[in-house]
Amino acid sequence: MATATRPAKQEVAARSQIGEARVTGVEVWRQLQRASFAVISYVTPAGKPRSSGVVYTAAGERLYMVVAPDSWKARHIASGGDVSVTVPVRRGGVLSLLLPIPPATISFQATATVHPAGSVNVSSLPSELEALLPADRRDEAVVIELAPRGEFLTYGVAVPLMDMKDPELARAVVPMTSSQGNAKGGGSSE
Secondary structure (H helix, E strand, O other): OOOOOOHHHHHHHHHHHOOOOOOOOHHHHHHHHHEEEEEEEEEOOOOOOHHHHEEEEEEEEEEEEEEOOOHHHHHHHOEEEEEEEEEEEEOOOOOOHHOEEEEOEEEEEEEEEEOOOOOOOOHHHOOHHHHOOHHHOOOOOEEEEEEEEEEEEEOOOOOOOOHHHHHHEEEEEEEEOHHHHHHHOOOOOO
């Protein structure tokens, strides 16, 4: 016997099969612009996997972070290198203080451009980056620019909180809205 949620699951599955997204690329970018923390994963030059938490800002369809020149990120992320990014998206408001509501997530692959310390031309960078790059750190900070590509993999974005417990309802593969991101995509983010 079908449960009360079965029609909703079937509808979501049918929409996914015909390409109708529950969440759009525009909504994903809106969430990325609201957030400021991400986990960036990369492979070191020695072939070891690493993940690091970073504070970022989104400008246009790029993410920017400022790191110390002696940090793992500055030393191990190669310019033009591939990285994987996961951004937790806070959900639940006041309710999340009372109940253990996990964050929603947005994951994607990106190409990293590393701007070495002292090479940053502040006038060529987005104004949103100024808060992360104070004047007294401009000569010593490394700026990492991420260009997302492929598609976004989301979990719990633009779905009701109760649907987050059901993977069929909570997850989505969302095309990026950028023609540049799609042109460089070359396939799935998985």
